[in-house]
Amino acid sequence: MPFPFVLPTTSPFSFSKHFSSDSHPSLPLSASTYRGVLRDCLKKHKRLPPHEQSSNLGNVILALNNYIPYLLVLDEGLGSRPVAGEEIDVLLKDTPTLQWRSTISDNPIPGRDRGKIKIASLEYEIYFVLSILGYSQTLLARASLHPLYSSANASPSTEQRTLAITTATKHLLSAASVHDYISTRTDQLSSDPPCVDITKTAFRAFSSLAMAEATLLAVLKDDPYPAAVAQDRNKNDKEWMIKAPEIPKVRAHLFARLCLAAAEHAANAHSLLSTASGKGKVDADLLKYVEDLRKTGRGKACRFFGIDAELGGQTGVGIAWLQAGTYELGFSSARKEDGSKKSLSLGRLKKDWTEKKEDKRIEKGAAWGSDAGRLEESRVIEMLDKKWNKMNDTINTKIIPQIGPLMASMPSGREIHSMKPFVPPTLDLSVLEAMRAPPDRVDDYGSAEDSDEEGGGQTPVGAFPGTKTDYRSESRNNYF
DSSP, rough: OOOOOOOOOOOOOGGGGGGHHHHTTTTHHHHHHHHHHHHHHHHHHHHHHHHHHHHHHHHHHHHHHHHHHHHHHHHHHHHTTOOOTTOOOOOSSSSEEEEEEOSOOOOOOOOOOOOEEEEOOOOHHHHHHHHHHHHHHHHHHHHHHHHOOOOOSSOHEEEEHHHHHHHHHHHHHHHHHHHHEEEEEGOOOOOOOSSSGGOHHHHHHHHHHHHHHHHHHHHHOOOOOHHHHHHHOOTTTOOOOOOOOOHHHHHHHHHHHHHHHHHHHHHHHHHHHHOOOOSOBHHHHHHHHHHHHHHHHHHHHHHHHHHHHHHHHHHHHHHHHHHHHHHHHHHSSOTTTTSSSOEEEEHHHHHHHHHHHHHHHHHHHHTTTTTTTTHHHHHHHHHHHHHHHHHHHHHHOOOOOEEEEEEEHHOOOOOOOOOOOOOOOOHHHHHHHHTSOSSSSSSOTTSOOOOOSSOOOOOTOOOOOTGGGGBBSSSSBOOO
């Protein structure tokens, strides 16, 4: 369910050409070394197939945690601030120029990689690197949740399901704290950022987005209906005889308020991203995902209000809440306002086609969940709507009220998670003391070849496979 962020990539850079340190001469070289490792790791991650990228996230986070301390020490040294009791003296030789590839900005040319953004500030480098850490935590949450929706194997047990959701929640809360930390750091600069990826509003939006997703996971952990729906369509699951799920009345109302809180976080994120300042606009797919997440939160809240009403014997009110949930999700109701069934429409066929397409994405492990769980929630509502309408039509007929007054009576949301402050990784005192020695080699990390496609360039259109190098110039490593 969490958004499938694409990790940015960067060009090579040598800190020794732009920074020097009289107190710790090896500091610029060490920073260049670990930055080079991170750059190679990001390039490798980009080349991997989508289903293999999740297993490589651990390497990306390791490379980030190794590079971030050196980057922050350089930044502290520029301000002549002590680190772990050590006096750090860093001098700026000339203005550095670093390049990062934007990943959340709108792509002006669909189908091609976005161009790299040139930044001339060490602070912007910190923003990009820390944002990758936040993206990686979100992607780890996606990897943890994938088995819950995949039908390639038998449905996970209750313990496995709880463990997956708990792990994903931990990663999302970590991502929220990282983005909140960066948004606080942005107060240090008054200049406008070169791209929307590293703006204060974007970081605040990502923090709210992660909190919204983590709040919905708190509900999913004890919500048996999505698991029942997923198990019902899983052909590899052998436990087809399952007990009807039950939810206590009090918890149903609590879950509804938690879902409303998640919808409020998503609405805040959408508002921030829509008004983010900087060059370029936010990617349309990201904006659509955030809006879909808001709809999913409100749709879930309506479902739980309906469950609360049905458990209290108000079946008609419960059905009305399900209709309200369908409306909040943006789908057409299965019944007209007068209670008569609708005939099969083009919208229904489109929805069925979309569901099948989403199931295939889940199996491939690529770009699944891009609708923020709207389709999955609609399946749950349809299951309950079919069951409750059958009961209401045959056993205890209740009047189904209008959904307008019900939606107007929804309460405010209720928070469940608290955000812990992010503590960046630091260097040990022994490592700082070791960098008082002069560098033992030349810092040549800025002279490496860097192609625009991070992997040797794309094959020219119309070229026969295996002849890509024939289209390069011998004097310049560029295409004609």
